[in-house]
Each structure stands twice: as structure tokens, then as C-alpha cells.
Amino acid sequence: MKVIDHIDSFEKPDFSVVTIGTFDGVHVGHQAILKRLVAEAKKHDGKSVLITFWPHPRFILNKDAEKLKLLTTFDEKVKLVSHLGVDYILKIPFTPEFSNLSADQFVHQILVEKVGTKQLFIGYDHHFGNNREGNIDFLNEHAETYGFEVNEISRQEIDHIGISSTKIRSTLESGEIHLANSLLGRNYCITGKVIDGNKKGRTIGFPTANIEIPESYKLLPADGAYAVKARVKDEWYNGMLNIGFKPTVDGTKRTIEAHLFNFDSDIYGAEIIVEFVRSLRKEMKFANVSELSGQLVKDKEEALKILS
Numbered sequence: 001m002k003v004i005d006h007i008d009s010f011e012k013p014d015f016s017v018v019t020i021g022t023f024d025g026v027h028v029g030h031q032a033i034l035k036r037l038v039a040e041a042k043k044h045d046g047k048s049v050l051i052t053f054w055p056h057p058r059f060i061l062n063k064d065a066e067k068l069k070l071l072t073t074f075d076e077k078v079k080l081v082s083h084l085g086v087d088y089i090l091k092i093p094f095t096p097e098f099s100n101l102s103a104d105q106f107v108h109q110i111l112v113e114k115v116g117t118k119q120l121f122i123g124y125d126h127h128f129g130n131n132r133e134g135n136i137d138f139l140n141e142h143a144e145t146y147g148f149e150v151n152e153i154s155r156q157e158i159d160h161i162g163i164s165s166t167k168i169r170s171t172l173e174s175g176e177i178h179l180a181n182s183l184l185g186r187n188y189c190i191t192g193k194v195i196d197g198n199k200k201g202r203t204i205g206f207p208t209a210n211i212e213i214p215e216s217y218k219l220l221p222a223d224g225a226y227a228v229k230a231r232v233k234d235e236w237y238n239g240m241l242n243i244g245f246k247p248t249v250d251g252t253k254r255t256i257e258a259h260l261f262n263f264d265s266d267i268y269g270a271e272i273i274v275e276f277v278r279s280l281r282k283e284m285k286f287a288n289v290s291e292l293s294g295q296l297v298k299d300k301e302e303a304l305k306i307l308s
Contacts, residue, residue: 001082003089010090012116015046019121019153020128022056022165025071026080028185029163033153037121038085040151047087049115052077053094059217060094069219071165071172071184076191090115103134107146117148124155175222177276187229187275190218190256194232194267197257204293206300207264208242208257211272220256225280227303230258231273237263238307240299241274244283248292259296261304278306 004010017040023030034050041048054074059065072080074091081089092098092110101109106129111117120139128134139150163183171180172188181187190213197210209232213220223244230237239260245251258274280299286292 001078001086001089003078003091005091007090007092007110007114010088010114012114013047013049014116015041015044015118016049016116017041017044017046017119017121018049018051018111018115018117020051020126021123022052023050023077023081024056024165025168025184026077026084027071027163027165027168027183029157031084031185032157033121034081034084034086038087040119040121041087044118046118048085049088049090049117050081050086051090051092051110051115053092055094056217057094057099060096061099068217069169070217071168071188071219073191073215073218076189100130103129103138104142105129106134107139107142111148112146117146119149119151121151121153123153169219172219172221175224175279175282177221177226177279180221181276187277188221189273189275190220191271191273192256194270194272196268197255204289204296206259206293206296208259209267209272211256211258211274213256221276221279223254223283225283225299226276227278227280227306228258229275229277229307230260232260232265232267232270237261238303239263240280240303241276242283247283247285248289259300261300 017037019033019037038048056068056070058068062068078089111120122136122139124136126135136150136152143150168180168183171183177188192211192213194209195212197208220243226241228239228241230239237260239258241256241258243256245254258272280302286295
């Protein structure tokens, strides 16, 4: 799969099968759509193209954009889509100027002239163009003029078993990791860098890797303890992770700390990928550090059962 950062550098295929959207999370419903896109492109000996926008349009258009949390960074989305056999991701910078394109301008300038669209798969409720004037009805009305076939992605396909990025965000924010994972079709993950911490964990037998996520918009699950799998330097480890303010030791900053089992290496500065497998408990304040240590022993026992 190729990621095209500049549309002017895109070499228009003879037969492009295209879909448009943010595809945040690349969940089970998204996967079904993209597999259909790939199959249709192969049927016509063509190329499958996912047109997506970055930054997310709401970051540009909404006043409350700072409240928007996404399930995937752009790089994470690329990795997930690449596993589905899509030929191209066409990354279009979403700017105020771009948002002013009319629906007709978007179709002519992007879909027809630049991408060479022959088939377009588009959601029943998808809108595009200035003032959201473009939709499935607009496309069907002008399809003959544009010279491509329009395939509607129905409500049933998009909302299959109630899947939506919004619902997945809600389950993660309430700590329902098992439900979020079932809707995603995989374990929810975060990618970050191991940074220096206060090293209090090692004083009670539970050294942790403090994780910093550079993307402030990346959604974190609810505060609490989780059974996780983590990848560091191309090796996978079982472990447990805590998100929260560490109230027992009067923490004032929300942190992400992972304790990896059977692990004792210096990994400061290394990239770490963490997959959330199951919730262990919500964050709690204990009477003292000794009581906290006792709970961590129980958490580890429970995590080992889950991960085995």
C-alpha cells in the first residue's frame, strides 16, 4: 500500500474504486467496507483508493475541537488499513480553504480529474463540500455527468451490530475494554515513548515504564488498571497498566504507567505499543502504600489469568 501525501503526485490509475471518510478506529464495520472496496477493484483489475482527510475536519471547523479524541493517530490508521489490501491512502490536508470547495468542485477536481474514479462507495449519511451540500442524492443525480458509478454503503453496513466510532469512544471512556475490543475486531492500542518517572513503583516491587503519548487528541481509556500486552524493541510482553492520578501517593498529574512481567531492561526513550486486553479495576485510593502494594499483587495475579 502507498500513502500519497500530495494529490498532485498521485498517478491516476485506469480504474479507481474509491471510498471517502475519516475511518477513525478502522473498526469491524470499516473493515467490511474496505474489504468490499478491495474486492471490487480486483474484479475490474483496478486500484482501491481510500481518500481521507488530515487533520480531522472537526479540528478545523469546530470551536470545541480540543474536546475531540480519536481512536487512531494517522500512522496507526495507515498500519491498520494496510493489512486489508487497500492499494492507496490519499491523504488530503483539510484546511479552511479546502472546506470552501463546493460539492461539485470536490467531485470534479478531486474524484474525477485527480483520482480517475470509476466506482465510488459512499455512506448513506456522508456529506461533503461547502455547507455539507454533497450527499448520496447529489451524487446519484449527477453520476452520469461525472462518469462514475455510485455505490451506497447502507445504514445496515455502517451500523452493523451497532458499531460506530462514537460508540467505541464511549465504551473506552467508561472502561469497557472487552466491548470496545469486540467492536474494533482487535485490542485497542496506544503508541508512545518511555520517559523518566519518579521511580516510586520500584520501591514496592513494581517498577513501571512511564509512557508519554505525543498526540494530545489520542483517546485514553478510563482511569484504572488494565491487563495489557506491550511491544518494546520488537518483543512482546504481558503486563498491567495504570492510567490515572495515583491518589494514594497524592499524584497531581494524569499518567500512564506499565509494569511488564519478567522484564528488567533500560528502555528510556524507546517506543512502546500497548494493547489493552481487559479492565482489572477502576483507580482507587488506598490507606497507605502497603495496602496499594497488596492490591498490585492481586492485580498481577488476575492479569496473569487473563493473559494466559
